Amino acid sequence: MxxxxxxxxxxxxxxxxxxxxxxxxxxxxxLDGIDAREVEIRDRMQEAVLAKEQARAVEKAYQDKVHALNVAQSEMTETIRKSAEEQRDVLLADAQKRLEREHDALKTHLDDEAQKYTAKMHRAGAGALLSLTRKALRDLADETLEVRIAHRLVEQAKPMVPDLQRAAGQATEAVITSQSSLPDLVEEELTSELRGAFPEVAVRFGTDEAQAPGLVLRVGGAQLAWTVDSYIDGLACLIEEQLTAGNDLRVKSHEQ
Amino acid sequence: MNLSPDQTIMFQAWGVPINATIFYTWVVMALLTVSAILITRNLRPDVPPNRWRTMLEVIVQGIEAQIEEVAGRRERHLLYYVGTLFLFVAMSNLLLVVPGFEPPTASLSTTTALALSVLIAVPLFGITSRGLGGYLKTYLEPSFIMLPFNIISEFSRGISLAIRLYGNIMSGAVIAAILLGVAPFFFPVVMDVLGLLTGLIQAYIFAILATVYISSATATPPNTEKENP
Incomplete structure (x- = not known):
């Protein structure tokens, strides 16, 4: 060693x-390789952090945008809802008015139809009544209807002569109107009866197709009339009572 | 039987005899350098690391981590020095298994040279780190009475480093040679395997001790640091 x-x-x-x-x-x-790789890794980490921050910023912006869109959508929905409600109210009001107008028009139409029907019924009833009365008088009493009407008018006028004279005043003409022209015999009888009550008054006869069957006497401001209207009204009431009674009977029979 | 490869002359170069210690040192140096050149020739950032480069990175980073653990900081110059020390000793000891190879670390001249280099490196690193005055002051710590003891301690470190490495490696080689004569097949193999283990351990111990010595010389004394109020 x-x-x-x-x-x-x-x-x-x-x-x-x-x-x-x-x-x-x-x-x-x-070592240079390791250092370079460490630098690269550090740079990548920084890039990753930066990218993460950018992604967060983008996400936040996106969330804000979504929130704003949701708010705008809610506002738009509310506006549309209010507008729809207003439009619905307007349409409902229009429909209600139109319905009321149509209802009024229908009611008016029905009233007109009822009036027309009633008038038609009146005319038909009056015609039927006059025909029946005329036929019954001729068959049973051998008299005409016009003569009996003239007698009736004269009988009504006799107790009212003072009142008629007072109402007539200074009138010089008495007018007797009927729906159709009267027979001469009847006119003569009426003229003689009226001259007895009103010696200073001339008698004139006329026709009025719109007038109800019967006679109407006008002297100055006074008027005395006998028509079949009251009979027709009575007949209508009678028919209505009979119909009502018939309905009741029918209902009762159904209930049984 | 030659106990030291210093006595084996391999060849003459320009009239200078080259013994086995120097020759096999050159072999180890050539192996380490050529390996390093081959492995690191394609070392570019755009080339992905292969298994050899990864192995080298693991070795270098392992040495760096050990130095950092001992010294408490990263020191690249210390890495160059101690890393080379470790690789040279480890490679020399590992090549013990190659037939005919005489490890340079089995020569007391080599281990003495390595210990002397550590002895020289300690003051150099210390002066570089602390300055001449700061380094010399450490010999007077904790008291000037300790100056001779510190000097003796410094030299005894080098002697112990040299003798420890030489003794271990030389004894392993000598025992293997003796057993080769006694039992030619089995025991030398076992002893060579054990020699590999002890060779690596000795390389590690040598490098760690060198790191400890150098880092103790370069460490900043605690009393020189400014205390925060």
């Missing part, structure tokens, strides 16, 4: 050369 100092010096030199060689060919490239 001995130390060769020349070898020691050579080994020190060798070792220092080896330090330089390994530093040049091993440590520097390896």
């Amino acid at each position: 001995s130390i060769d100092w020349i070898t020691v010096a050579a080994q020190i030199a060798n070792f220092l050369v080896l330090v330089w060689l390994l530093k040049r060919f091993l440590y520097r490239p390896i």
Whole structure:
């Protein structure tokens, strides 16, 4: 065991050369590569952090936009709902008015139809009544209806003569109107009866198709009339009572 | 039987005899350098790391981590020095299994040279780190009475480093040679396997001790730091 100092010096030199060689060919490239990779990783991490922050900002912007859109949608929905409600109210009011107008028109139409029907019924009833009365008078009493009407008017007028004279005043003409022209016999009888009551008054006969069957006497401001209207009204009431009674009977028979 | 490869002359170069220690040192140096060049020749950022480069990175980073653990900080110059120390000793000891190879670390001259280089490196790193005054002051700590003891301690470190490495490696080689004569087949193999293990351990111990010595010389004394109020 001995130390060769020349070898020691050579080994020190060798070792220092080896330090330089390994530093040049091993440590520097390896450490530089590691450092470069660490820098790259650090840069990528920073980029990732930056990208994450950008993504968060974009997400926040997106959330804000979605929120704004939701708010706008809610406002728009509310506006549309209010507008629809207003439009619905307007349409309902229009429909109600139109319905009321149509209802009024229908009611008016029905009233007109009822009036027309009633008038028609009146005319038909009056015609039927006059025909029946005329036929009954001719068959039973051998008289005409016009003569009996004239007698009736004269009988009504006799107790009212003072009142008629007072109402007639200074009138010089009495007018007797009928629906159709009267027979001469009847006119003569009426003229003689009226001259007895009103000697100063001339008698004139006329026709009025719109008038109900019967006679109407007008002297000055006084008027005395006998028509079949009251009979027709009575007949209508009678028919209505009979119809009502018939309905009741029918209902009762159904209930039984 | 030669106990030291210093006594084996391999060849003459320009009249200078080259012994086995220097020759096999050059072999180890060539192996390490060529390996490093081959592995790191395609070392570019755009080339993905292969298994050899990864292995080297693991070794280098392992050495760096050990130095950081001992010294408490990253020191690239220390890495160059201690890393080379470790690789040289480890490679020399591993090549013990190659027939005919005489490890340079089995020579007391080599281990002495390595210990001397550590002895020289300690003050150099210390002066670089602390300055000349700061480094010399450490010999007077904790008291000037400790100056001779500190100097003896400094030299005894180098001697212990040299003798420890030499003794372990040389004894392994000598025992293997003796057993080769006694039992030619089985025992030398077992001893060579054990020699690999002890060789690596010795390389690690040598490098760690060198790191401890150098880092103790370069460490900043606690009393020089400014205390925060």
